[in-house]
Amino acid sequence: MNTRTCTIYIGTLEVLRNRRRFQQIKMKRRQWLRLLLTVLIVIFSISFVVQMYIYSVGNYIKSKPMKYARRLQRNTPTRGVLIVTNYRSGSSFVGELFNQHPNVFYTYEPLVPVDLQNMTSIVDTLRSTLSCNFRNLTEDNSEIDKLKWTGQKCVMNNICFRTRTKELCSERFCAAPISCAKCRRVETHELNSICESKAISATKVIRLRSLSILETLMQDKKMDLKILHLIRDPRGIASSRKKLNNYNDMVGTCARMYNNVNLSLIKQPEWLKGRYKLIRYEDVAINPIKMVEKIYDFVGLDMTDSIRKWIHINTQGEISISKDARLKKMFMRRRKLIRIKYQQFKQLVLSDAYTTVRYSNATWQSWRKELNNSDTDAIQTQCKDVMKLFGYNLLHPETKQLVDFRILNPLASFDERTLTV
Template identity: 30%
Template sequence: MQCSWKAVLLLALASIAIQYTAIRTFTAKSFHSCPIPNPVNCSLSQDADAADRLCDESPTFAYNLSRKTHILILATTRSGSSFVGQLFNQHFDVFYLFEPLYHVQYTLIPKLTQSKSTTDRRVMLGASRDLLRSLYDCDLYFLENYIKPQPVNHTTDRLFRRGASKALCSPPVCESLGAVDLHLEEGDCVKKCGTLNLTLATESCREHGHVAIKTVRVPEVSDLRALVEDPRLNLKVIQLVRDPRGILASRSETFRDTYRLWRIWDGTGRKPYNLDVTQLTTVCEDFWNSVSTGLTRPPWLKGKYMLVRYEDLARNPMKKTEEIYDFLGIPMDSNVERWIQNNTRGDRSSSKHKYGTVRNSAATAEKWRFRLSYEIVAFTQRACQPVLAQLGYRAAASEEELKNLSVSLVEDRDFLPFS
């Protein structure tokens, strides 16, 4: 098959653009470069000019001079990740972003569904890692490559779930708020703050001591190895897992069209012949692969990885949150404590919003036991048996046991951080 010279030229230009993006990411200015193996040569206590000369004249190795802690919440949809994100969003010194990789997914793979193919899932990883690296460096302009329509003069009203980030709904990013607006609902933030100025957002990020990002769009912790080992970052991964039976029940209720066949099975007792079981098995495979990597404790994850079960957090949110902050080496402030107290004892009406975080956390973790038929539960237990055992989730032996909340289906396990 012959190609026209125009097609060849376009391919060459595309290749150059991709290489430029990669080079640009790895040469970000805000991370200082210093000689190895003695990074103290660039100590802030030294004369700045002398330090710069020394760094310019020696072999260089980039590292994170500011020592910000970069936090990644690695999760899947309907696993409690919005709740965990708020544990960082409420901290006064944490700049939190809610699902920025959404824009990568819907720019590169617009029709991607919950049952992603392996090829589609991997297409995103290179672009996602580059974007994460830039965001941890507080380079929010890099997002403009993926926001559609593209921002004008670094302003946009299309950032996904902007209102879920407290920093993006507070001064200096949002100057129109008064004293009564300190606790804005997500929708009110967008209405009162107007378009998002990415320059102000970048400045706000740099003023915070730490950066936290939540994503459900990276399949496994091994996909993050390049970032974990990047000396310019101080990346720590919180992997959040949940009982796959609970995830399936929550997705079936939240994404009613996508999971329509599961609901038909649940309602009629007849399994549809064209049921897409990968909507379940993909979750279990990703959990198995990722958790297996974390639990084998490879050297590159030392001090960088913590596994958290949603059920443990739901049953004892204050204690588990303290453990998370201890792992990160960040003091937990009173704003976080107050938010936990106010948002883990919600009544039934407070949990109606599908992405809401105000609810009775302990009851929410068990609700799936009354939502799914025992036939679907038994199918899930067979399909996901290895990961259920790995994470300490017990199989329900009968419908009676499933509905009996005095019988716990969560084993007592201590998944200690790898430190």
């Protein structure tokens, strides 16, 4: 091979080598461009998704500001509502008005596992409940041990009466949410988290003997607490207790009602002013929508269509097995034992001492048929001052006043602003 041929061959190889190098460089550039484009698309997509999420959350918060009020304003005092009443005074219905509201976390009787002789323990329990700072219920609690089976359920669920709090019967915790069955234990951090997501924490107690115990709690600047004091005609309370064979006399009950109202509305201490409201069960039963609007206005809640519907169902004697956990459980248990029809079950529910479903306009006077003359006389003698104070007319059994509803209405007009002792 001569020199000229070698030169041409070498030159050709060099050209091919340069072309290949150029193509490799070009390919690498294309790869980098594709990678850069992919990165830009990903960044743009993430940015778009984040912006849409922020926009949607912003709109949701605007549409339901109360639900996220506590979450967005950590420095504001915790809003709490404490329903104080006596045993068999209609408090389950009033408490359920808060349980049904979407902006409320409601708990039922938190003082059950508490030593009622220990005032500090009572206040601490109410503070932790109403400030969404729940604590573990441990098996070494002597008060829980006294409750036997109820206490075991409290420890097992880490909260007492979980079926009374609708959020704790949801699909998040229960395999059968409608009947609140097959539920796992609720951890303390979960209780606190759910409670904090609501605008208000509410609870109902029948074991609080005196409102004066609450003074330190009401003066806590970290708490924005309001008290609903529910009272009922002593004759109605006695009649309801007799159905459960849990009635002796009304002296202690009436004394407690009198002392609490004397403190809150007559003496009017500074720590209760503007934060206490007295309501009569009978007024709620006769005109539920109007009274519930007043209650919600006092605590800072809005009335919703779903609440109106719930009130109508539960005050007109209507029942919905598919939507009520307790009723469904009760119905299925009865069906297993005996063949029972819906109408028979409805009458059974309406006669149940613990149901919130009533013909409310008739129920508040049912004691007139259920109490005998001697019981009525005894209660009116024991509770004469309290009944006069709250606008409950005395009926005289020797006449037809007790059985003839046309003769005398046992309920007089009432305005807490005009109370005098």
